[in-house]
Amino acid sequence: MSKKLLFVFAHPDDESFAAGGTMAKAHNQGHEVFLICVTSGCKGKSGEFQFSSREQLALHREEELRKACSILGVTDLILYRYPDGTLKDQDPDILAERISQTIIALKPDVILSFPLDGVTGHPDHIAVSHASKKAVILSEAYYPPDQLPKFYYISVPHYYDHCKDVGPLSTCIITGKVDISEFRSLKGQALQSYKSQIYSVNRAYPGVMQNDFSVIGPYEYYTLIRANGNQVDLTAEKFSNKLMIIDLFDKSSF
Numbered sequence: 284m285s286k287k288l289l290f291v292f293a294h295p296d297d298e299s300f301a302a303g304g305t306m307a308k309a310h311n312q313g314h315e316v317f318l319i320c321v322t323s324g325c326k327g328k329s330g331e332f333q334f335s336s337r338e339q340l341a342l343h344r345e346e347e348l349r350k351a352c353s354i355l356g357v358t359d360l361i362l363y364r365y366p367d368g369t370l371k372d373q374d375p376d377i378l379a380e381r382i383s384q385t386i387i388a389l390k391p392d393v394i395l396s397f398p399l400d401g402v403t404g405h406p407d408h409i410a411v412s413h414a415s416k417k418a419v420i421l422s423e424a425y426y427p428p429d430q431l432p433k434f435y436y437i438s439v440p441h442y443y444d445h446c447k448d449v450g451p452l453s454t455c456i457i458t459g460k461v462d463i464s465e466f467r468s469l470k471g472q473a474l475q476s477y478k479s480q481i482y483s484v485n486r487a488y489p490g491v492m493q494n495d496f497s498v499i500g501p502y503e504y505y506t507l508i509r510a511n512g513n514q515v516d517l518t519a520e521k522f523s524n525k526l527m528i529i530d531l532f533d534k535s536s537f
């Protein structure tokens with residue numbers, strides 16, 4: 284049966300880096316894929332492009348995001364257009380409330396967002412992680428009790444594999460993975476949409492801008508945080524063994 288997935292990220296490009304393969308696979312399998320992008324990325328680098336204002340850069344990055352979304356099969360892109368780099372200064376309750384309104388309107392079966400460390404430690408990512416979790420909890424009251432959504436953190440344990448520098452170690456236990464091996468080229472093409480972010484793409488995925496997708500791994504990883512209206516006990520023994528991985532698209536895990 285067709286499911287609805289809602290991804291919540293901070294910047295244009297986060298979705299392609301973190302979950303592009305999963306999005307493309309979900310679309311290919313007939314699921315609906317929704318994406319909230321909280322900022323328009325107006326503080327990011329601009330690559331080869333020169334913009335006279337932050338607003339122009341934001342518009343350009345939104346265009347790159349739309350292109351990536353069309354490649355990945357995103358059903359609907361929801362732009363909140365908060366200023367880039369400001370999310371830690373926003374009222375977390377208001378951001379959570381806004382995300383929860385989108386959740387209540389869409390009633391997704393699965394909601395996915397950044398882990399608490401934001402993968403890279405970016406303050407916007409961390410703010411979106413906190414707000415998304417809070418939004419899911421707020422929204423659960425609006426679901427039928429037997430159809431409560433699952434909430435996952437995305438995890439990118441291999442993010443720094445190809446970087447010259449080293450980032451924060453992933454602190455998130457992984458409870459599930461999606462085999463994206465057949466969707467690596469779509470993830471690569473989505474990343475190629477971000478010409479203005481060529482520095483970031485080259486850093487994490489060297490070769491992709493030159494059509495070499497071999498650095499894109501065959502899996503994307505997730506941590507189940509909430510299910511059936513409850514916080515998942517990640518200290519439980521069954522999650523302490525990283526080999527106990529499940530596929531997000533396995534019937535039992537959806």
Ligand SMILES: [Zn+2]
Nearest residue numbers: 293294297405
């Ligand atoms: Zn980001």
